[in-house]
Amino acid sequence: MRHLLAPLFRHRLMPLLVVLQVALACAIACNALFLLQQRLKPMLVPDGIGQPNHLIIASNIVSRGQPWETSRMRDTERALRGVPGVTSVSVAGSLPMVLNARMNGRVQGVGRDTRADTAMYIGDHLVKTLGLHLVAGRDFTAEEDAVQNHGVGMHQDGPAIITQSLANRLFPGQKALGQTLQLGDKDPAVRTVVGVVGHLMRNDFGDGSQRNLDNVMLFPGIPSSWSLPAIGVRVAPDADPQQVRKQVEKVIQRMLGDGMVRGIDPSYDMYGTLRDEALAQYRASVWLLAGVCLIVLIVTLAGIMGLTAYWVQQRTRQIGIRRALGARRSDILRYLQAENLLLVGVGTLLGLIAAYAVNLWLMHHYELPRLPWSYLPIGAALLLVLGQLAVLSPALRASRVPPVVATRSV
């Protein structure tokens, strides 16, 4: 141990620089990786939608003056169902990946304390149209879907289907089926859980790094007094979705065209396309952060390599003497590797503290969650491996120093 530490203290500057470099790289890489994971979240959350390229979403159907009448929406729905290749149609207040209309609320089990922030999709036949996977309970019945909602339907009693994630949060360790939910504190609306679906992604992931993106409730019926509905159309697996899309566009124009606001055209997209567009910004961010992490690591690798090469070169004669005194090649190699491990280890330790400090500072200034502890060992392991990689080539060169060097220039 002493012969490992002594040279480090004799030439303090070089080891110090390696430690500093590793510490900085560790602090920044840990935080960048964490940000990367945050941006990656909406891309990784399962959205629960079956066959995304056989689902047409019509949105931005804005009514002029008064909101759309429910009867008119039902007529449109009936007309759409007549289009060949269409298996199911939903008229909803908002749909996944429709970002311009969102309904959110806080919900809790009746008589329980745990609250959850959720998104709501209110519409008919949603389970079938979106291709959701029911893991428990049942879909809404035809009678439930035929309900005449007061307003959009948010503040009224009735049945609800919730996601597994929401069920776990509200009723941990219990069956969610048959439980009752309440929305709001004063004069709350009470809903009974009749079904649980595996996954469904909420459509307000823009600012929600802390939110659980899989907390969603479905309510039946067409929202009334709503001027910004979205219509989902499920296309049969053997039909050509693009053909159906054109037909859907024609039907909606025919049925609703004269009631739309001039200047705002509805959009008709495949769900898969909408999802790609909605996540484009996240994808860009992820690439950027991944690039930054990679370059930070490469730069650090190059830096440690340069410093170690010099540091080894300077001790060529010393290494020669050790070889002459009987040290084997592997001893030299191991000695240099151990030295690197020590330096990088100290640097990483400092870096982890710095990473935490940086995260605290970021949390103070931006809406960012705390860096989970699990990131620290990952960052540490990454840097230790990096350090060993950096020292490998100079150490191998040093281990090939012949003992005769020791005799030459003394």
Place this chain on the structure above:
Amino acid sequence: MFFYYLQLAVRSFRRNRALTALMVLTLGLGIGASITMLTVLKLLSGDPLPTRSARLFTPVVNPWPAENATPADGMPRWWGNLMSYTDAMSLLHAHKARRQAVTASTKAKIDPTQPGAHSFYGQGVMTTPEFFAMFGAPFAYGGGWSTQDAENQARVVVISSALNDRLFGGGNSVGKMLRVNDHDYRILGVLKPWAPQPRFYALTFGEDAYGDGDAVYLPLQSARADGMKPAGYSCWAPGNVAHLETAPCAWVNLWVEFAQVSGARAYKRFLSHYVQQQIALGRLHHPEVWLFSLTGFLDRQKVVPDDLRLQTNLAFGFLLICIVNTVGLLLAKCLWRSREIGVRRAMGAIRRTIFAQYMVESAIVGIAGGVLGLAFAEFGLLVIRHQPAPYAHLAYLDLPMFAATFAVALVASLIAGLLPAWRACAVVPAPQLKSV
């Protein structure tokens, strides 16, 4: 002497090509990343009206019913500076500020008069007469409308220079007619190119905040009478949204200008007084009032996204790594040459000379890093221009940023060079010579 140092530096670079390349590359990457982020940050945090912003303010009151409590930190961010028509008009007509204007943005359908040309949609602002004088929108021809025009709901319009170029070939089109939303409007004025970045008076509903600005400026009451809709509205009770003027909804913004910044305090008192009056009348229920300066408002609305600030911090952290890396490499390189330094010292070079020589060497690395950084920054901005962000198409390197690149590069490399140069001049010649 300087040229001698240059020569020495070039020679030393040649000797250690890989190491030199590595230093320049590292520094270039760090500088490129930080300049790219700085350019975007500067673009977004720019003052839309540099000469006027200090005197421009926007008031906010809480029109919600009594049972909705006011959030502790003011109205929520999505609310922006929305105001109901009734409140905005009362405050406008009170004339308590030097100038005041009510604005609401809209989409305007414009029909070109030329045969065969298709109609298109342009951004529009529905506003009141003092808009142009208050925001300093410069007229190329004609002028704005009068209070009289506004009261008579006259169909008059002010158009942008871009629209004037497109429809009238850039000539003086004052007095000509323009078909907006299927009604004929008489052109009263043509603006010179004017597009504040961001369009601060239309931020609430996530419209295009960056770009070429508005195409048409219409009197609020005239446009509303012809059925033009605001970009969005927020209602706190059921009401008839076809008549937003009387519905319990907020959809306009009020902007006021004071002769001096100090006018804000008096105005806030007036605002409080107004709200107290309305509470007494039973129209409003919450006494809180806010008066945001233009830049304060932009900050509050997070015009610069947090993401971007984070990335800028990240880029500077990265630059720091690159500088430390360069310090290490320069140091390794210069200590490698201890013998050369020993010889130079023995031949009579004083410490200051050695120091200067090494600083020149670092400066050269810095400038090379700057050039490379510029290339990286241009590439980075190219990538940003292809990002799905509203400001993307404006991300270009301007002259000050160009200069800043080299300043940053030079400063970074000189800082990086200090330690190695100091170590170099501290080399004691005798032991170095002994082993030659």
